[in-house]
Amino acid sequence: MSAPGRRDLRARRAPRVRLRFFVAQAALLDLVIAVGAVATWPIYRSAAFAVMVIVASVAAHAIAAAGLRWRWNAWWLAGATIAAYLVLGLPLAAPASLSSPAQALSGAVAVLRAPVTGWKDLLTLELPLGSYQATLAPALVVFLAVPVIALSVAWRGGRFWPLAVGTALLPTVFGIFFGSAALLSPFVVGPVTIPREALVGLAAVVAALGAIVWRTISDRRRAIATAVASTGVRATGRPLRGLAGRIVTAGAMVTAAVVAAALAAPWALAGQPREVLRAGIDPRLEIAAELSPLAQYRASFADETYARTLFRVDAPTAADRVRLATLPFYDGRVARVVDPGAGADDPRTAFARVPSSLPSPAGAPSRTVRVTIDTYDDVWMPTVGAVTALAFDGGDAASLADRFYYNAETRAGVQLGEPGLRAGATYSQDAVVDDGAPSLADLDPARGGPVLGGDVVPESLVTWVEAQEASGGGAGLATLIERLRARGFLSHALTVDEASPPAWADDLGDYAFQPSRAGHSTDRIGRLFSDLLAREGEIGGDDDAALVSAVGDDEQFAVAGMMLADQLGFDARVVVGTRLTSDEPTLSTCDDGVCTAGDLAAWIEVRGDGSTWVPVDVTPQHAVSPSPDTQQRQDPKIPTEVRQEQADTVLPADADPSDGGRRPDDDTRAAPDLTALWTALRVGGVSLLTVVLLFGPFALIVLVKLFRRRARRRADDPVERLTGGWQEFVDAAVDHGHPVPRSQTRRELAAHYGGTAGATELATLADRSVFDATAPDPSDGDRFWAVVDAERSRLDDGIGWWARLRARVSVRSLLRRSGRASPTRRPMPRRRRDR
The missing domain is CATH 1.20.120 (Four Helix Bundle (Hemerythrin (Met), subunit A))
Known part of the structure; x- marks a missing residue:
């Protein structure tokens, strides 16, 4: 064939060669990005995510191809990518908002804000996110912008093409950094356990390495072809054999590295926490700064707040309780919702935002509950059962949803927004209500001994438990709780005006007031059981009516019941809330779902060796008052003249009605209201x-x-x-x-x-x-x-x-490359050489 003929053939083949190059380069980069999609999948676990990735990839390829065809600069590419995001954002990133025009408008605003504020949702919402609100928008940004940048850099060539491979790895980084702090279930192959995260990382490295090797070989071939075409000299040797050898060697090295990593990863990562961005974002500090709801319990029984309606609950008949807060931690001074010293991996402290839905426990059906806030304004959210979904109503629904956090382990929610819950706020909750919970007597201990140390549990409690000679297990705990309630006496105050008794005392009917100090510290609980031991030592026998001596209310008796359960080997926690119904007529309940401050109560939840928490009421009785003449039933060993007319009431040393409710370093001075200022600044x-x-x-x-x-x-x-x-x-x-x-x-x-x-x-x-x-x-x-x-x-x-x-x-x-061809300094003039 003549030289012109060969040139014509090469000219005809050139477009096909370039097309194959573009397609192969795009396929290899797409493979790297696909690994990133696999790494991001656990964040969403939704078909909407898969659709978003596919559509975004197609749009990115079209934008990159158009930029290559018409030689767009970086600003035109960025403008086209932003336009594609605005067009595709609503149907891909917020598909649930297309149901109505109002929701579509709200979704469009969320999509516009997502590139700036949407990353917070990924870190604070409970995984998986699904297609909740506009949480897919950050992923859309990643899977739209990354292919555009990677393909544009790779297709246009130049010495910066390795940046295309590095850019294609960003979706994998996104999936890892914004993923769960807990490791996924590993792959088990015979005796080898391989973490899924390790496999994803290895796949990303191998795919990126393959893209680099292919591009290097392709550039070398093109350079050789160009040299041959310009010089007419063909290369000698057997490049295919050498290439095959290099490929085999590289493949063997990669395989050895993958096998070594698969074998070493489980051993190296054993017991190591997974550090991701989510691990450093949680509301624990804000919750820990709040006063304990149990320490604030007695303030609800003041006359000015007692009859105040807090909220209304429309719940199914199977629901018998409304939970405000769960307090699983006790340090001897106060029961807390979260312990600042507890690790981030403790499920009892894992408060997270709720996405569109949470899985139902054991696949139980959900029931709808509706809550309307009246005068309640605390951070502890009224919830019923196990929350599977929660939606706020009204114009501030978005801000309330953004600051609602829920702990699935303790079944407690908090609202940390500003101003938060206020009159008129309403929300609907899908709840799983426990039916047919086992009785306390049927439980078996979860462990062989207590968890609370001797510095927290008073010695008088241990002595009282030993004196009861109750059996072990759930039956023994039920006996101890029953005796504690029967020998206790209900009182919500330290002093009252006898001429005008408080409203809570009037509601108790024929009631004889007894003073009761607030607080639930170790000292306060110790005094409770010291009174029980003293009365039993004086009277003896097992007549509960004669042994009534422990005066207090749910604040003290809930902590005492939790300690008793812990002593017998049970997991226990305190719950503050209200009762919707009760088998005991003496216990307060919300009439027709209307819950007042006087309906607030505290009880304990006990768990044995299973996973079911059993609620146990600990409110003491109020029908039998402590006998005032108990000490006269026995002749005193040393007769003493008592002058009653000179006896004065003396408060206990350092008595404080808020004992245990505030830390010593808390500032009780009223701080100025800076809500408007902080809102404006935000x-x-x-x-x-x-x-x-x-x-x-x-x-x-x-x-x-x-x-x-x-x-x-x-x-x-x-x-x-x-x-x-x-x-x-x-x-x-x-x-x-x-x-x-x-x-x-x-x-x-x-x-x-x-x-x-x-x-x-x-x-x-x-x-x-x-x-x-x-x-x-x-x-x-x-x-x-x-x-x-x-x-x-x-x-x-x-x-x-x-x-x-x-x-x-x-x-x-x-x-641009510097185009200076001449020096900036003037050359020295030549000197004439004398001959």
């Missing part, structure tokens, strides 16, 4: 951050060019001042769309950039300053820069404001 900060993110890069480009121009204009060396002015003219032309200079002379560039007298003068003066034997005059710099400013203005003539703005923020002059 809104202003978010707005300022949005403006900075949107316009900051453009402002930065303008500032960099301004400083560059100032440095060139004020250069000390006259030559640098003139050559810097020439570079400023060239940069301005490049930013206005003129081609980047390659090997042209200054006069050729001046002609190419307009050919005006001013451009020609700039080229002449710049050449003279470099090549002339004498240095330019300093005054020439001012005249030169005046011409530069005139030429920059000329480049703006005849174009619109949008084109001028685009030139100001263009980065072409910042990224």
Whole structure:
């Protein structure tokens, strides 16, 4: 075949070769990105995520291909990507909002805000997210922008193509950093246990390595083909055999590394927590700063709050309790919802935001509960049973949902928003209500001994338990709780006005008041059992009515019941809430679902060796009052004259009605209300951050060019001042769309950039300053820069404001290779050699 024929054949084959190159390069990068999609799947676990990834990938390939075809610069590619995000955002990132126009508008706003604020949802919501609100928007940003950048860099070639592979790994990084803090269930292959996270990481590394190897081989082949075409000399040797050997060697090395990592990963990661961004984001600090709801319990029985309606509950008949807070921690001073010292991996402290739904315990059916807030304004959310879904109503529903956190282990929720729950707030809750819970007597201990230490449990409690000689297990605990309630007496105050008894005392009917100190510290519980032991020592027998001596209310008796359960080997925790129904008529309940402050109660939940928590009421009786003449039933060993008329009531030492409710270092002074100020600062900060993110890069480009121009204009060396002015003219032309200079002379560039007298003068003066034997005059710099400013203005003539703005923020002059071919220092003049 003749040489022209071979050239024609190569010309016809060239488009097909380029097409195969583009397709193969895209396929390898898509494989790397697909591994990232697998890594991100546990965050969502939804078909909507798969649809989003596919559609975003198709749109990204179209944008990258269009940018390659029409040679778009970075700003056009960014604009097309942003436009695609705005168009696809609502149907892909918030598909649930398409059910109504109002929800669609709300979803569109959430999609617009997601690139700035949506990352918080990924870190605070309970996984998996599904398609809840606009939580898919951050993933859409990643899976739309990453392919556009990676394909554009790889297809356009150049020495920066390795950045395309690094960019394609970003979805994998996204899936790891925003994923769960708990490891997924591993793959078990015979005796080998392989963590799924390790497999995903290995797959990403292997896919990226494959893309790099293929691109390196492809570039080498093209370079050899170009050399052969230009020189006609063919390469000798057997490149295929050498290539096959290198591939086999690389494959063996990768296989060995994968096998070694698979064998070593389970041993190396055993017992190690998974550090992700989610592990450092939780509301525990805010919850820990709140006062214990058990310490605030007695304040609800003051006359000014006792009859106040807190909330209304519309619940199914099977629901018998409303939970406000669960307190599984006790340090001897106060029972707490969270323990600041507990680790982040403790499920009792794992408060997280609720996505669209939570799995039902044991697959039990959910029932709908509706709660309406009246005067209740605390952070502890009224919930029924196990929450599987919760939706707020009203205009502030979005802000309330953003600050609602739930702990599935303790079945407790908190509302940390500002202003939070207030009158008129309503929400619907899907709940799983436990039916047919086992009785306390049927439980078996979960362990062989107590968990609470001797510094927390009073000695009098241990002595009282031993004195009861009750059997072990659930039956023994039921006996101890029954005796504790029967020998206790209900009282909500330390002192009362006998002429005007409190409202809670009137509701108890025929009631004889007894003083009771607040608090539930170890000392307070110890006094409770010391009174029981003293009465049993004086009276003896097992007549509960005669042995009534422990005075208190649910605050003390709940903690006492928790300690008793712990002593017998049971898991126990305190719950504060209200009862909707009760088998005991003496216990307060919410009438027709209307819960008042006087209906607040505290009980304990006990768990044996199973997973079911059994609620146990611990409220003491109020029908039989402690006998005032108990000490007269036995003759005193040392008769003493008692002068009753001189006896005065003396408060216990350091008595404090709020004992245990506030830490010693808490400041009781009323702090100024800065809610409006913080709200304004937060809104202003978010707005300022949005403006900075949107316009900051453009402002930065303008500032960099301004400083560059100032440095060139004020250069000390006259030559640098003139050559810097020439570079400023060239940069301005490049930013206005003129081609980047390659090997042209200054006069050729001046002609190419307009050919005006001013451009020609700039080229002449710049050449003279470099090549002339004498240095330019300093005054020439001012005249030169005046011409530069005139030429920059000329480049703006005849174009619109949008084109001028685009030139100001263009980065072409910042990224172009330096076109200086001449030194900035003048050459020394040659000296004539004397012959």
